[in-house]
Every structure is written in structure tokens, then in C-alpha cells.
Amino acid sequence: MKKLPIIFIAVSLVLLGASVTWAECVVEGYVYCDVDKDSTYNDGDKPLPDVDILIDGAYGATTDSEGWYSISSHALCDVEVISIDVATLPFADYIFIEPSTNAVENIVVYPIPERQDWAIYSDTCVPKQQCWLTAGGVKFDSILKDSVATRDSVGGVAYPGCSAFASGGGQWNHVAHSLKLHLIGKEITVLQCGNVPEIDPGSESPVCPVNFIEFEGTGIVKGIKGNKIEDTPVTFFVRAEDRNEPGNARANAGKNIDRYFLRVVDKDGNVLILVDEDDNPETEDPLTITGGNFQMHCTSCD
Numbered sequence: 001m002k003k004l005p006i007i008f009i010a011v012s013l014v015l016l017g018a019s020v021t022w023a024e025c026v027v028e029g030y031v032y033c034d035v036d037k038d039s040t041y042n043d044g045d046k047p048l049p050d051v052d053i054l055i056d057g058a059y060g061a062t063t064d065s066e067g068w069y070s071i072s073s074h075a076l077c078d079v080e081v082i083s084i085d086v087a088t089l090p091f092a093d094y095i096f097i098e099p100s101t102n103a104v105e106n107i108v109v110y111p112i113p114e115r116q117d118w119a120i121y122s123d124t125c126v127p128k129q130q131c132w133l134t135a136g137g138v139k140f141d142s143i144l145k146d147s148v149a150t151r152d153s154v155g156g157v158a159y160p161g162c163s164a165f166a167s168g169g170g171q172w173n174h175v176a177h178s179l180k181l182h183l184i185g186k187e188i189t190v191l192q193c194g195n196v197p198e199i200d201p202g203s204e205s206p207v208c209p210v211n212f213i214e215f216e217g218t219g220i221v222k223g224i225k226g227n228k229i230e231d232t233p234v235t236f237f238v239r240a241e242d243r244n245e246p247g248n249a250r251a252n253a254g255k256n257i258d259r260y261f262l263r264v265v266d267k268d269g270n271v272l273i274l275v276d277e278d279d280n281p282e283t284e285d286p287l288t289i290t291g292g293n294f295q296m297h298c299t300s301c302d
Helices: 004-022
Strands: 025-033 052-055 058-062 068-073 081-084 095-098 118-121 128-140 152-158 170-176 181-194 212-223 232-241 259-266 271-275 291-301
Touching: 052 068, 058 068, 128 181, 128 212, 152 181, 152 212, 170 212, 170 232, 170 271, 181 232, 181 271, 232 271
Parallel strands: 025 118
Antiparallel strands: 025 068, 052 058, 052 081, 095 118, 128 152, 128 291, 152 170, 170 181, 181 212, 212 232, 232 259, 259 271
16 A cells, blocks of 8 residues: 555656657748838748758758748747748848847747747849830930031830840940931940939839939941941940930920930040030030930839
8 A cells, every 4th residue: 555656656757758748839930031021921022941940059940942831849848049040041131020130039839839930131032123225216406505407316225124135235226417427236234223313213104213224335336428437346335314204395394304325435445426415425414305205114023
């Protein structure tokens, strides 16, 4: 009879051990790039696969192709810190959105599974927009600086799509009637797009968040209207400002009419064609066009 308490204690220990084996703690959730920074995993966000989850600094799990992980472990029942291994993130410019820091402390994961997401932001995740330009029937008369007869015509497309190599980056034509020269630009590279400071940002038709573009390229200059010069290899630089729709609307005279700068240089550094407000090739001072239209476009590129 005196041994019964001892037997009872042994049975209790066995039962206690069985209960610990059964009662594993669970934590699970998503690791994703929060593109819109709203701390909510929605259609515009991107899952982050192959990211390691750490339990008190030790490996716990790896996210799958959907950015999902799930950990079941006894160790979770007494966990102090859950975090992600930032070395396994696919980018270096990460910012923690929710939680605002990597480490999550004092998380309670028992008796029900705990949900723990990491919303992380990086510029790498944001779909990039490529800007490009179309110009049709654009012409100007140097804003009457000389005479109405001093007229140039412009037309073409720069960077028509997401690939820098699409159609050689486009084609740009500029006919300088008074000089009897025709620029045929065939290889174009966009340098930058942005917004002119003194006007409303973006352009309206089509809707695009920027209103100017700068690009450069190579091509040839041909003689026209009796100009017998040989075809001359050149480089050129353009700044086009899409300030209004349509670009030459005189009802919106002044700052909201489209503007244009062009510099064409031969291999010896000679300026063959210059479209500039102050005729200084070293500064970029676009002229206001008097006919036609520039149109900025933006293509979402993943």
C-alpha cells in the first residue's frame, strides 16, 4: 500500500509527457513586398519566396512560392523573438512596413495558431513605368525670332515600349528647312523623364505621370532642297516637354504650350542643327512649338 503514491506519480508523469508531445505551438503567415505600403496583402503586392523564418535566431522555416510559411514546434511555446533572416531577402533596400521592425517579441502562440505576416517594401518590387514620346506634325517658327519662313518640322517616336532595343529605340526626324538639312535619328536611348517644375505634374492625353523626356541618339544628316552635302553621321540630344493637349493650343498660350530642344553634332563636335531659345548649345532652353503636338506615354513594365 505504501507504494501506491509512487505509482500514481509515475503515471502522472507519463500522462504529462504525452500532453507535451501533443501540444505543439504553431505560427504561420506571409512574407510579401507591400507595393502600396498599406500593410495589407492584396493583388498588387508580391509574395517573397525562399525567405527564412528564425525562432530565437535559429532556423524555423522557409517561405514557399506564395510567400507562406508555417512552423509547428515545441520551441515556439516559449519563444521570445520571431524574425526573418534578412540575408535571404531578394533585395538590399528593404523597409519594414508591418511590423515596423524585423523582430517580433513576446509573441503568444498557444493555445491557438498565431498569424504573423511581414509586409516589406522595396523599390525593386514596384512595377516600373517606361516613358516614351510620340510627335506628329510638330513644327515651329523659332517663335518669330527670325521670320515665319524660318520653320522646322519634327516627327517620330522615342523608346516605343519596355525594351530599350525595340525598333532601335524608335526614330526621330527633324527637318530644318532654312538650313536645308534633314536629321534621321535611328538609334535612340531615353536618358530621363520627369516633370517641369512650374507646371502641373503629369500629362493628360494619354494619362502619364511625367511631362518631359530627354533622349539621345545617333543618325545621319542629309541635305535637302538642293543642299549637296554628303550624308553626315551625327549624334543628337532632345528635350521635349508635353505641357498641354493639344500641344499648340493658343488658348493656353505661355507656359502650357509644348516646348522642344534639339542639338545635333557631327563627329568633330560641330553643331549642325540647334533648336534653342538663346542659341547657346551649352545650355538647354527649349523653344515653344507653334504647331503639332508632343505626347508623353507611360508603359507599365514588370
